[in-house]
Amino acid sequence: MSYAYLFKYIIIGDTGVGKSCLLLQFTDKRFQPVHDLTIGVEFGARMITIDGKQIKLQIWDTAGQESFRSITRSYYRGAAGALLVYDITRRDTFNHLTSWLEDARQHASSNMAIMLIGNKSDLEARRDVKREEGEAFAREHGLIFMETSAKTASNVEEAFINTAKEIYQKIQDGVFDINNEANGIKIGPQHSPTSGLPASSPGGNQGGGCC
C-alpha cells in the first residue's frame, strides 16, 4: 500500500505498564485484559493520516524486563519516535523514567520524538502518580505528555498520532535528515508532489529539506 512516509516507533517502559496493550488497542482497536508477556520485541503496524498524507507507522513493542535490555537497546537506533510508558497506579514505574530516558538518549537518534504516557487512566481510584507530576516531568525533559487508557482506548489514537505529528513537524522544520533511514523515517512511493520531492523514489532522492 502506498504511503507518503514511514515512521518507525519504539515503545519502552517498565514491565507490566501496558505497552503491549496500548499497541494492541492502536492496531486492532481491542483490549485484552490479560496479556501474555512480551519476550524480546514484537512488531506491529498501522496506517494513519496526517495533513492529508498517508503515514505508515511501524512499531516495535519491547519487553520491559531488565534482562532483555541488551536486546531491546538495539531497537532505539532507527526509531523516529518513542512512546515512554509508565503506569499511573505504580509509582516505581514513574520513578524509573529517568533511567529509561537516559537509555533512549544514549542509544537513539538525538532527534527522536518522545511521547511520555501515563497509562491506566481508567484506574482513577488506584492512582499513585498525579497527572501534574507527569506533566512536570515531560516539561522538564522536553517530552510530549498524555495520559491514556489502553482499556477504554482513551487517548490511545492521540498518543500515537500526536507523536507522528511531532515527527512530521520536525521534518517540515528540516530537523530530520529524511534521506538517512537510520533516523527511522522513510519516504514512501506516493509522496505528495507539493512537498517538492520526487514522487516515486523511496531511498534515492536528494534535497531532504522539504520546507
Place this chain on the structure above:
Amino acid sequence: MNRTDSQGSTAVMSDISSHSFKDNNKTSFWKKTAKTVPGSIKPVYGAQHPPLHEKPTSGGNSPRKDSKMQQPLQKQRDAFEAFAEKTSDAWDDADDDLILMANVKMSLKDVHSTAMQVMHDHSEQLARREASPGSPKDQHRTYNTDRHHMTVSSTPGHGCGCRPGGPGVGVRLKGQWVGSRSSPSNIIGNGSPNDQLSSKCEKFKTMLESANIDLDDVKTMSWSGIPGQYRPTAWKILSGYLPPSLDRRQPTLERKRQEYYNFVEQYFDTRLQEVHKETFRQIHIDVPRMSPLIALFQQDKVQEIFERILYIWAIRHPASGYVQGINDLVTPFFVVFLTEYITDDAELDMYEVSNLSEAAVRMLEADCFWCFSKLLDGIQDNYTFAQPGIQLKVNALKDLVSRIDNSLHSHLMEHHIEYLQFAFRWMNNLLMREMPLRCIIRLWDTYLAETDGFATFHLYVCASFLTRHSYDLQREKDFQGLMMLIQNLPTHHWTDNEIGLLLAEAYKLKFMFADAPKHLVHKK
C-alpha cells in the same frame, strides 16, 4: 479419559534412535568450580542486574540499579568471566543425575540407516497425506487464505496487515483455545488410537514396569512420542529426575520431594526481604499473565504453585535469576504431571486443581520443580547476563538456514529481517509461543529423549520450523508482511503429524551437520 491417543501417526518413527554423536563439554565447564553450597547467597547478579560493566554515564540506566554493585569493568567479556567466577549457585551442584545421562553413543551406521528409514517413511506418509483431502497441507493453505481474509476485515481502513490476534498475542490465544472447552486430548495430544499405538503402549508398560531398564531404551522408545499415560513417568526418567531402576524410584521421589519442601521452607520467606522483593514482585505480576486463555492457569492455587517454583528456582540460581519466558517452561511439566492425578474424564484445561488432595498437589509441585530445574540446567547460558546462549544459537540458526535454504535466507536478508528479531523468542521460550501446547508436549518427548535436546537439537528444530514456512515467507514481499507472518506462523491447527515431520527434518539436519561441527561454529 482417553490418553492413549496422544501420539498419532508419528508412530512410523518409532524405530528412531537418536542420540548425539558427541557429548557436549558444557557440563564439565559448569562443573569445574569446586563444590559449593547450592543457593548460597552471594552478591551475584544475573541477567536482570546487568550493570557490572557499565560506564558511569550509563549508570542510571537501570531502574533496579540501586542496590546493585557498581564495579566498572573494562570489557564485557572480562566482566562476564569475572562474574562467572564469582558465581556460585546450584549449577555448580555436583549432585546431579544429568551427568549420568550424558554418555550415550551410537554407531554412525545405525544412525545413518535409521535416518534413511525415517526419511523414507515420511516421504511416504507425506505422499499419502497429499493424496487425501483435508490434509494438513490443505488446511495450511486454507488457513493462510483465512488469515489474509481476517486481516483485511479486522483492520478496515488501515490495511496494516495486522493479524487477528493482534501484536503480542501468541498462537495460544488463537484457534482451539479461544473459548474452547477442549478435552484433555486437546492439551496433551490428539492423534488417533491405532494398533501401532496400542503395541507401543504395551512396550512402554513392559519397559517402565521392569525392574531394571536401560535408559537408552527409554530414549529410543520415547523419541517418536510417548503414550499419554506413560508420559509422566517417562519424562521424569528422561529428565534425570527419576532413576531408571524401578526399586530406586519411590525412595528417590520421596527424598527429592522432601528436599524441595526444605528449599521452600528455607527460601520462600526471603521473598519479603529487600534484596529479593523485586524478583518476587516480577514473578508475582508475570504468573497471572501467562497463557491468559487457558482457565487452568488462571486458578489461584495454580498460580501460587508457579510462584513458588519460579521463586525457589530463581533464588537458587542467582547467575540468571528469574527471566521472563522461563515461566512458560513450567507449563508442559505441570500439565503432564497433573494427568497422573486425574482419573476421570475431566477436562484438563478447566480442571479445578483445588479438588486435588493437598498431598497430591505437593507431589505435583515438587516434581514440576525438579524437572523444570533439570531442563534449565541444560540451557543455563540462555538466561545469564546478556543471554549469550541465545545470541549464539540465533547466529547458529542463521548460518544453518543460509546453508540449507539459501533462497529463504537471502529473501529475509533482502528485506532486512534480522534473525534476532524473531528467533530470540524461539530460543528464549523454546518455541512455546509459536505452537499450541499439545504440540510442545509432543516435541518435548523428543527433546527429552535427545542428548542435549533443549539446546542443540532445538536449534535444528528451529531451522526445520523456519524452512517449513519457506514458501509462504517468500511470498511476502516487504518487511512488514514478512515480520507479521514470521512472528505468527500459522500453527494453530498443528497436530502430532506436523511435529513428526518437523522432527524428522530436524533429525536429518542433525545427521548432516553433526559430523561437520564447524558448520555450526559461530564465526567471531
